[in-house]
Each structure stands twice: as structure tokens, then as C-alpha cells.
Amino acid sequence: MYTQQPYRCRFDWGRRGTHMAAARGDILVIVDTLSFATAAVTAVQHGGIIYPYPIHEDDPALFARSIGAEVAVNRHEVPSRGRFSLSPSTLQQIEPGTRVVLPSPNGATCSRYARQVPYLFVGCLVNAQASANAISSLLEQHDLNVTVIACGERWQTPSEDGELRVAIEDYLGAGAILSYLAHEKSPEAEVCAGAFIHTQNRIASLIWNCGSGRELRAKGFADDVHAASQLNRYNTVPFMKDDHLAPWP
Template sequence: MFDQSPYECCLEWGERGAREAAERGDIVVIVDVLSFSSTVVTALHYGAVVYPHPKDDGLRAFADRHGADIIIGRAEAARAGNPTLSPVTFGPAHAGRRFVLCSLNGAVCARIGSVAPALLVGCLLNASAAAREADRLRAASGANVTVVACGEKWEAPRPGENGLRPAVEDYLGAGAILSALGGSRSPEAEVCVGAFRHAEARIAPLVTDCGSGRELAGKGCADDVRHCARLDVYATVPVLDRERFVVAASRGR
């Protein structure tokens, strides 16, 4: 059986990885650099309230129950002057406002991993802070930590093909967090840390020029890519508290 549980710090990929980690009882850190994790971190930095939710038939009822606005597509929201999955659309004016944030990767992995004893959101922007909070929770609970690189989805996979597309930006974001964690690392986590340390001095150009970065820039969102490619800009660590993300220090209040 594939299992990293002898180690205190582990790496998994995608939805299955989030489920496996949560069912093991691990502390889960969701990493979706472009853009779910970076958007959640930025939004909470400015005081917004974010509820993750898959894009499904229950979305409208969920938003209505929480009195929250649904974050819609970038182009449509931009025309309306509302924030989007783009992190740079959030600012001080959104403090205290409630938003439901959907994405094909990060929001889905967060929902799947929500049964974990603690679920955090990490990215390049808050890598060191996310690691400190995960270490604090690990010391308090004795649980292992699994960092989940969400990856992307292939468009129109053929029958029998896996839809997960590993994403270098998520691997580097996961490596940044794992490199700052205490505790023993699985071989999978150790190799991920090695990739980050090799790339650390060139993080911004690598994320900008990787496939996901070029794809997003080609859609007119180059500012998003530049924002998400920065390392340790924020000390904000989102943690899932029932159905919404709160800043780690305020969990349970």
C-alpha cells in the first residue's frame, strides 16, 4: 500500500491526496498557487471572509445561507467591479465582506480535506507562516502534516486518462512550506524540498514562465502571476473553521 505515514511531513497530489491525508488524520495544507490558495491568503490578509465551495448545483443555496457573494468568472466580475479568483482584485475595501470562492482544484481539495483535524491554506506568499502554524498544530496534536499540491486539470481527457495535471508552481509552493517544517520528511517530501531549494533564487521567473503561468498571462492575468510568484509576503495563514476560512490565530472565536 502506498503510504508515507511513518514520516511526520508528507506530500500528496490532488483530490485523492487530500482525501487520503484527511482520512489518516493528518493536518492538511492545501497548495494551489495559481490561484485559489494565493487568492484566499490575499483576501484574508485584507479582512475578507471566504467560504470555499465546489462549483455545483448547491452553490447558490450555500451562498444564500451564509449571506455571501459568489465569486464569478474573472471577466464578468471585472466588468462589475467585483473581486474574482484573481488575488489582485482584493483590497482593504473588502474587509468584513463574505465571499464564496469556487475553483476546479483548490476549492474542491479543501472541501474533500475538510474532515482533517486542521486544514490550512498555503502558497508561496505565506510559505514560512503556513509552516510555522502547521508545526504548532503538529506539536499540540501529535498529528502528521501532509502538504497537498492541488495541480491542474487537463482539458478534455480521453477515456481512461487521469485528469490531474501536475503543476510546477504547486510543487514549488509545497516545497517552500515543507522546507520550513520541522519533523521527519518522507522521500516524496524530501525531493520536493530539493526542487524548491534548487529553484528558490529563481522562483518568480520559473512560475512566470511555467505552463500554468504562461496560460494565465495569456488570458490577460499577468499581474496575478507576478503577485502569486512572490515568496513570504504575508504572515496570514487561513484555516478552515467549519465552512469558512479564518486567520489561524482567530480560529474558534
């Protein structure tokens, strides 16, 4: 049977990895660098209240109205249809206390497992050190393990290998968090951390030139790629509190 026991710090991919970690009762860290996690961290850093919303569920606008929130729209629909999107820049000027429903096919979808785990955090490059600090404190206080999830992207046309598309920006974001953790790592987590340690001086260039980065730049959102690569820019760690993301104490 596949397992990363007995190691306390583990790494896995996508929705399946999230489901397996939740079934074990691990602390979960959701890493979706381009761009759910970066957007969520940016919003919470500036006082926003984020409601992750799986993109294939019911109309997010209906949910937003039911809780008195605004719904984030597609990047190219700002400002014609709304103020906020997955572009971190749209969330930098958010008014404290503003509620935003943030749909996403990857990070928000993985976040739906929050009610099955003791703690769920959202982390990435921009808050890697802060995320690790929060996790380390919990590992010291409780007999818990942590799984850091690289959400990955999705192929538009799934193949025999499924729809998960490996995304190095998520791998490096997960590796950054894992590299700051002193607790024993599984081989999978150790290699992930090593990838970040080996390349940390070139992180911005790697994110800029990776497949996902080039894809986003081609759509006109180069600023989003730049924002996501700013290592340890923020000290806020969003965690799931009931149905929304709030700053970790």
C-alpha cells in the same frame, strides 16, 4: 500498500491525495498557487471571510445569497458581474468582514475534506513561512502528521491517466512550506522541498514561464502570475473554521 508512514511530513497530489490524507486523519495543507490559495490568503490577510466552493456543485450564487455573501465571478466578468474573482488583486481592497464564496475546481474542491481532518490550512508561496510556523506548532503539541497537497490543474479533455495535470507552481509552493518544516519528511516531501530550495532564487521566473503561468498570461492576467510568486509576502494562514476560512490564531 502505498504509504508515506512513519514520516510526519508528507506530500501528495490532487483530490485523490487529499482523500487519502483525510482518511489518515492528517493535518491538511491545500496548495493551489494559480490561483485559489493565493486569492484566499490575500482575502483573509485583508479581513475577508472566504467560503471555498467546489466548482461542480450547485449554483454558488444561491449558496452566497443564503449566507449573505458575494460570489466570486470569472476573472473576465469583473466588474460587470461582480467585484471579486480568483484574481488576487480583486481581493486586496476587500472590506473587513465581507463574505465571499470562492468557487474553484482545484483548491476549493480539495478543501471540502476539512470536516474529516483535525486542521486544514491553505498555503502557497505568499505565506509559506507562516504556514510552516503554524504547522510546526501543531506538530510539537500534538501526535499528528501533516500532508501538504499540491492540487494541480485539470486537463480539459481527460486521458487514460485521468484529468490531473501536474502543476509546478503547486509543487514549488508545497516545497516552500515543507522546506521550512524541521520534522522528519517522507522521501516524497524531501524531494519536493529540495525542488524549492534548489530553485528559490528563480521562483518568480519559473512561475512566470511555466505552463500554467503562460496560460494565465495569455488570457490577460499576468498580474495574477506575478502576485502568486511573491514569496512570504503575507503572514496570514487561512484555516477552515466550520465552513469558511479564517486567520489562524
